[in-house]
Amino acid sequence: MSFNPVTPVPQVKGADLENNKLDSFRSFVASIVAEFSGISADNILAILEVPRNPEHGDIAIAVPRLRVQGNPAQIAQQWVEKFSPNEYITSCTATGHYLNFKINKLLLANILLDDIYKRKEKYGTNQSGAGKKALVEFSSPNIAKPFHAGHLRSTIIGNFVKNVHDANGWETIGLNYLGDWGKQYGLLAVGFEKYGSEEDLLNNPIKHLYDVYVKINEDADKNETINDQARAYFKKMEEGDEAALSLWKKFRNLSIEKYKDTYARLNINFDIYSGESQVSNESINRALEILKEKKMLQESDGALIIDLNQYKLDVAVVQKKDGTTLYITRDIGAAIERYEKYKFDAMYYLVASQQDLHLKQLFKILELMGIEWVGRCKHINFGMVSGMSTRKGTAVFLDDILEQTKESMHEVMKQNEKKYSQVENPDKVADIIGISAVMIQDMAAKRIRNYAFNWNRMFSFEGDTGPYLQYAHARLCSIERNCGFGINPNIDISLLSEKSALDLIDMVAQYPDFVKGALNTLEPCTIVTYAMKLSHTISVALETLWVVGQKEHKVAEARLLMYWASRITLGNALKLLGLKPLERM
Ligand code: ARG
Known part of the structure; x- marks a missing residue:
């Protein structure tokens, strides 16, 4: 580098000199x-x-x-x-x-490029959360039921919440809390006896169980005795009956295996597959005991309820007439078990805003039980999506959504014949860009906003889209590949004094602020906006500051280092959002 500062930086509390230049x-x-x-x-x-x-x-x-x-x-x-x-x-x-x-912008450029050269993938991260643990519960679909837009948003935003904590030095645990318990699984078992096929179950468990579930529901609508059978079956499950449980376990395990593959396509893996079924009777009973001691339970028609009207939170039913538990009862037990096991500093529930009341009730009940860590539990909510059904109108599974996305992206890519013919692995590239399109569309606005799934706009390579971001990244990778020389960290920094170079350095330098800020808002749109602005600043610089075709070698080298650092930063931002940055497209 051309100059090194001699004045020592004053020590000011709150400044993170190591991670934020x-x-x-x-x-x-x-x-x-x-x-x-x-x-x-x-x-x-x-x-x-x-x-x-x-x-x-x-x-x-x-x-x-x-x-x-x-x-x-x-x-x-x-x-x-x-x-x-x-x-x-x-x-x-x-x-x-x-x-x-x-x-002094050249000094900033000097320090920054040096730092990014050393830190690469770690650039932007900090250690402010060292020693703290966050449990992030997200995705949480229901077995034998559709994977709807709410689950997709929970998956995308939840993965982001987890990544942001990782980037700020927290220890994180990703947990998938499956909907795998309740009377409907009794119904599914009854249905399987009638309509199930071992072979179909092994081939595509999620789809087969859904088909069985739809059929048996139709039957149950016509014939009330089927519901009685289902209730009786579920009661056996709750009582721990081996035979009843072994069938259900098979459904559950096969579904999880299948889900794992699909999540991998999204670049997501969970540390834990838990679920409503995994909450022990013991912790539920202990919770009910405390509720009773605190005189919070009331009887109503043989069921047990908690009246939360004085908090404007309606009434929560915690036990049915027949003694079985409910969704909220299992959530109470689950929260307590999780705290005992992980002693988290924060626990996030990534659930659509339709369940605002449910989570408010849960947190209020925990508070009334005298649980002092309830303040560590946070509901991260989000609005609804309309129009997600595919052309065939059949997208009820995550797999279908991703297949449809890939196909549509493929079609858009084919419109540019010349470019398309140069793509090495069009199927894989279409898959990744398509997924990026869906994810960026989802994260482009504040979480709470509803939006309409737009099959055309999100695939465009122009405008605020996933493909645009991927293109900006791939374009920089191609410059690195094609310029004919490698990255040299020892450049003459004064060769980067054009306005568009300094603007780009400025944008890159702000990235650590955004990573830190995202921890407070947990709004992915802050990072999407940053990535868009960075990509835009890159493309402005590329208009005049060439690497390929630049005669002065020293100038070309300085610019290459600057673009490389921008590419690393953009790539880090995309990974924070959960995208796989593409090197070619
Ligand atoms: N399985 C639930 C549903 O699909 C979401 C679970 C949300 N998490 C929770 N702890 N209640 O609606």
Whole structure:
């Protein structure tokens, strides 16, 4: 590198000098303003901003927020006069009551490219969560029932929530809480006796069980005795009857095996396959005991209920007349078991907002039981999707959704014949880009917003789409492949002083802020927006700053390093979102 700073960076609490290179510059600004104002640099660091208008500078502070005596605009002016530049901070100006600082961008470029060269895949991550554990429950489909849009969103967003915790240094556990218990599994067993086929079950358990379930439901609608049989069967299951349980276990295990393959296509694997069935009777009974002691249970028609009306949370039924448990009862037992087993610092439930009431009831009941860790449980909710059914109208399984996606993507790719003929493995590429399209569409807006599944728009290579992001990544990979020389970390940094180069460095430097910020909001759209802006800044730079076709070798090398660092950063952002970054397409 061409120059190394000699001024030591001041130590300011809250600055992560190791993982966030902008924090070095912020520490200087905080110390400078601390000297002017007499306020501690730690407090100042926390209120630094990025100026709305980039012409004004790189770091700003609203003087009124310091609460010093006097007219803020005048004070800002006085401070400007006192300021003297250093290696890191090159200027200080005032606009109204704002104080704006410009940083030495080439120094930033120098430090940043060096850092990314060393850290590669780890660039952007930090260790702020070291020693903390997060349990993330997501996806959680129901056996023998459709995998609907709510499950797809839970899968996509849940994987993101887990990745964000990993990136911030947490230990994470991904848990799939299957819907695999309740009277409907009694019904399924009754149906299997009538309509089941061993062979179909082994071939495609998810589809076969669903078919059986649909048929037996139709029968049950006509014939009430089938429901009685189902109830009796489920009661046997709850009582631990070996024969009843072994059939159900087979259904469950085969379904899980099949799900594992499909999740792998999405680049997801779970640490634990749990489910409603796995909650022990013992922990449920213990919970019911506590509820009884606390006088929270009431009898109603032979069933046990908890009246939560005074909290505007309606009534929760925790035990049926026949003594069997319900969805919420199992959730109470499951939460307690999970805490005992994992002692988590945070537990997330990735469930659609239709179940807001259910989770509010759950958390309220745990609170009333006197459970002190209830504050660590969080419901991460999201809105609904419309129009997800496929052209054939039959997408009830995750597999179908992904197949349909791949086919549609394939068709879009074929429209560009010349390019298509150069793709080595079109089937695999279509699969990955198609999945990216679905995922980015899902994560592009705030979680709580509903959206319409748009089979045309999401596959476009232009606009805010998954294919656009993948294309930006693959394009940089192709430059690296085709330029004819390798990455050299020892470049002359002054060769990167064009505006579009500095803008790109600036974007890349912000990535660690976004990783940290995502931990607070758990909003994937913040990272999608970042990835879009980064891709856009890359494409602006590529218009004028060429690598291939650049005669001056030293210039080409400097640019290659910059594009390589941008590609690493974009790739890291895509992986954080759960995408597999493509190298060719
Ligand atoms: N299986 C449930 C459903 O499909 C979702 C489970 C949500 N998680 C929970 N702990 N209740 O609606």
